[in-house]
Amino acid sequence: MSDKPDLEGVSTYQGPAGGWGALRAVAKALSGQMAIGRETVALTRMNQPHGFDCPGCAWPDPKHTSSFEFCENGAKAVSWEATAKRVRPEFFAANPVSSLWHMSDYALESLGRLTHPMAYDAATDTYVAIEWDEAMRRIGAALNALPTPEAAEFYTSGRASNEAAFLYQIFAREFGSNNFPDCSNMCHEATSVGLPQSIGVGKGTVTLEDFDHCDALFCIGHNPGTNHPRMLGTLREVAKRGVPIVAINPLPERGLERFTSPQDPLEMVAGRETELASTYYKIKCGGDDAMLKGMMKWLLELDASDLSHGGKGLLDRAFIAEHTVGIDDLVADIQATSWDAITAKSGLSREEIMHIAEIYAKAERVIVCYGMGITQHAHGTQNVWQIANLLMLRGNIGREGAGICPLRGHSNVQGNRTVGITEKPDDNLVKGVEKAFGFTFPKKHGNDAVAAVRAIRDGQSKALICLGGNLAVAMSDPDATFAAMRKLDLAVHVATKLNRSHLILAKQSFIFPCLGRTELDVQAGGPQSVTVEDSMSMVHASEGTLEPASEHLRSEPWIVAQMAKATLPDTRVDWEGLVGNYDRIRDKIEVVYPIFANYNQRIREPGGFRLFVGASERKWLTPDGKAHFLVGRGIDEDPLLDIDHLTLTTIRSHDQYNTTIYSLNDRYRGISGRRDVVFINAADLDANGLRHGDRIDIEVVGPTSLGSDGQVRAVRGFTAVAYPIAQGTVAMYYPEGNRLVSLDSHDEQSGTPSYKSIPVSLKAATAAA
Template sequence: MAKTKDQDVPGVKAYDGPAGGWGALGAVARAIKDQMAIAEDTRALLRMNQPAGFDCPGCAWPDPKHTSSFEFCENGAKAVSWETTSKRTTPEFFVAHTVAELWTWSDYALEDEGRLTHPMAYDRATDRYLPVSWDDAFRRIGETLQGYDDPDVVEFYTSGRTSNEAAFLYQIFVREYGTNNFPDCSNMCHEATSVGLPVSIGVGKGTVTLEDFDLCDAIFCIGHNPGTNHPRMLTTLREAAKRGVPIVVFNPLRERGLERFAAPQSPLEMLTLGSTPIASAYHQVKVGGDVAVFKGMMKALLAADAAAIAAGGDSLLDRAFIAEHTTGFKALAADLETVSWEVIEAQSGLPRAAIESAAQVYAAAKNVIICYGMGLTQHLHGTSNVQQLANLLLLRGNIGRPGAGICPLRGHSNVQGDRTVGITEIPSDGLLNAIQQIFGFDPPRGKGHNAVESIQAICEGRSKAIICLGGNLAVAMSDPEAVFAGMRKLDLAVHIATKLNRSHLLLARESIILPCLGRTEIDIQETGAQSVTVEDSMSMVHASRGTLPPASDQLRSEPAIVAGLALATLPGTKVDWAGLVADYARIRDKIEAVYPDFHDFNARIATPGGFRLTVAASDRKWLTPSGKANFLVCAGVEEDPRASGAGALRLTTIRSHDQYNTTIYGLNDRYRGITGRRDVIFLNQQDLAALGLSHGDRIDIETVAEGEDRPRVLHGMTAVAHDIAAGSAAAYYPEANGLVALGQYDERSGTPAYKSIPVTIRRAA
């Protein structure tokens, strides 16, 4: 962190250590001490990500085939301690606190009260949630849903922590009810991947396996922060770095996890206070400058290729692959001719030499993996970002062979799996036909609502009710002022959750909270203890079995709750809900019947590590209309002209090291040097000076969304001089969501542009 003057800013101090190391172990110890009560709870950490244990409820990084004695990271331990906490949010808690009072609490304080223990229904007369029986809760929900003539007035949200079994049952219930309204967390994170890659390579998933990282010759890390958001990836990057693999980073902020890492499992590094350098080159691209970088690299590669051929050498492109497996190369090459280096440098914020250097690393490596996160997808043109990345890989045949491919880094542990088993607002005919054949009802055929469309329908009064299978939708969405007002106009809001959050306090005419089991807890059904399954970022499906006693004897599993909702809502249902919930193996049989790629599902998850679903592009089978991978042209390189004027900056939202999505574990961001606060904005020192501001000044951040006259302002933030690309700024999510208008999203994927907000900054009044 830059030091600009001798001034102490409370809660801001440079962090000089590596990612991981003793700092990570200390944070784990503090999380355990603060949340967990008994030794059995702490021993549960040793069963996380193990073949006979439970899957981490945090990130979706895959498990190695040969697990060590512990396969969890600092933030995974925080996620587990947050779920297995000894703290309880009981009916007595709700008696003591009105909803009006709870609304004044911080998001951290709400969740820190602990696990929900009983079904609760809001009572307007007392402004309190009161306990309700499961039967009464289901009856009230079912009566409301049955009362609508049009099923499309109900929205059904899904969190990415939902298991395959619960998600599959949920989509069957909702489609039997009669709608395809499936807003889900994927709409807000990697929808650009799900939409963009099928057009490029025929599948909306990554093409690599964890073993490919052992075979690659170069890794590019773009728009992600593994030290905070998927820390177990650091072990993989460390191993690659130690064997000499160049790791090239493009990221606006210098993130400690991409600079150096001390592996807690390495006695030598821990005892010597040593660490392993990760990035061999770190290029701080300006926020929103990704397409410019990718076009620059491809332009440099084509120029070097032409020069090599002119000198009598071999082509740098894989021309045999291009000829056999792709279409659109000539159009791409023509587009690259039209963009100048002057424009590329201005939009990327990087000198030509840096981009050409990265292209040289790419050209020199036989097998390349490119990893990317939401720093690439949550943009106005996030789908184009992903497709240009695919173009770069296709030029040298780096998709569909060992040690090479594209690696989107998913967030929640089963956000990819939920989509695989049917949580989508745009179902294929194949899915709907299979549902009709297997379950005996005709599912709806029209497109449903994604997350943005759902909120728009709620705000406009077209949607009347919402069921949320996990998550904190209202806080996760952009434009909280509009979202909160819309949610309060609903007839019914149902939240299936483990902990209290702010969305539960946005009161509909009738609001009900249904407490569910966490992934760490034993799930007993009629046939005994059950396992669920999840799919990681690399299409591996494996079992997860909780080992701890439930936080309350009133908790029900997500599959059981979905079945209860279905039975209360669909009096003539054609589905044997009770039979399916009695034994989750029966749910997996139905998944297999609808999705043949899950063949021998129950047998294959009995194998430690599970199995990999088919990813056709990994075998160079392109499920596109042409039967080939497609080079796709993106017009121009500018993300948003409004961020190009004098004094204008482009702001990205970021997660702190003490949070996971909207869940705030604490108020520290260790690797960025922030302690006890979240009201900061990270700025380049040159930008601060140009604005006449200094490190520690109180500032306001303003933006004017397209089509709006009234500016959106984030008041009273503290400016922190930081190692961030010039022309860029960063503030915490979800606090900065108010700067993103509901209509500010990628039109192709529907993903809100959380990471490319044109702003101006001024001293606070």
């Protein structure tokens, strides 16, 4: 162990979320991309009627937008896309892929916008420019040379519009593949699987207006200051009404604690801030299921006490009787769960859990918001069930001011799923596609993200088409994932910027530059708009106005259509007609999915329209028409509980969105210029004989401790940062921590990788590190 601590770039941030720090960060982001005028024009049109949708988070737009309806991280996303920097063919000619591989992920994306379609040339180890027609011809030939259509994987990023995603799934289905690994598989798949089993729909039940009427708000396992910053304005308004906001998270997050609104001149000038969470409990990572059971256990005890004293009880028995099944099994499971087990697993005391439950019990209208701190666990689907169970006990689903609110990440990840990006097609999709296009396809389930990587690794899948994203870096187990993807016959990446996935070479590799959200999309029928769906099922139009970064850019719908035409000689789809006018795509979406009735008319209304969400109206689209109380496996099901370990969770920095790194800073956590840090409770440092600033190794323990090379999964030489995180929990940045997550570590029901429940041990760094 070194006697000299490594604390460069490590400090303590004292300010609120937002405020002058946010404005300085926006100014720096804009100046850093050297396109001040272009970016500023774009910002004035972001999240506005007849403007474009933020490329960042999926928080909904208010009905009455302000002049500047964007947040700090939204501004960063725009500056990243509207940058003046360009990556031209000359750059690729001067930089072999083998040299580009040694650049950091941050440096690769910082190079700027891609300008030309490119194909890899093995003789020179470089990407070279290629004409669109020739590229499509080669891709079509490669796909048709596969032993079976099921040997192709079709990945989708949440950035894709409804129109692009819909055409993409039609292309894949007509080709004969249901393999749709997508970004949902790595974040909220537990929601998409768990909520339909419980309430009949894999989406949240609340609207933005419900936050005006709730009288308690619970925020579990999410960080709004970084991952959905526009939510801070909503939290501020809820707090100003005197509504209790209960935050439950392993780390203290500034965006849950206090906020100064940059759009409030008086607050900014006076240096005022709004206190957000009235109650903040730091739960042990992976303890949410136990905490939720504890809340329900105390609620049941309060209910029984009230009944014994002549009251009507605290449960909504009329709602339970009319709308639900399974209450008896849930109650039996909760009563069989001991308080000792609950407190040990959650890291919270019985008194703390009782306090949280009493806030819930006293409120008439409760909203529970949750993020990937709930879903990215080996029991993520079960966590989602328990939130729904808690809400249903008091009838807090399907009425004003109450409901469940999963916080989606990317701006159209929910919309992609709505228009058919799923590896599990049902009868309605099969019949809808036949009605709209005249062809049928098998209903056999395809591959999700984990299954896709395994299929590529095992030689079953030979082609990977990526509609956006950075799949290889986003996936767990990069050693196994990178090695697998180097076995591919074909890799196609549709992107705005260069990333590491583009450098993992197949026998044939292509990079296609596409239009971004901010840019003007002109097709045969004139300028086009696309549509997106936010976290609350609102669908609205998005129309870019900026001059494209290059004359060679094409829209995602156009690129998909050209690949389809080159691959499907006997296609039943009028690809040219659909791409010529996106209204025609929306007409077809409406045929396949009747919930989009009058699609083109309704997206032309300011603010768009909300899709039907049955549970919002207490219409349960389950097989028996009832909402279901669902019982998990118990809180002690984890076989690693008997192993002496800490639990590591991966997190995003404040200057990060998914795998995109805007800078090496993390302002709210006091980190600047680096990402090689691990946040650890001081008591856990002491227990391991370590100190603040020590260089340490983080090693996986338990059944998944060995990688594919037979070596211990480890990240070595990182710096330990003493931090007020829950004891027993440590945190490091994503995707740096992905190396610690095995492909086998995932939720069995949803396939979501366990990025937030990694059993680890800590020790002083080895000399080699």
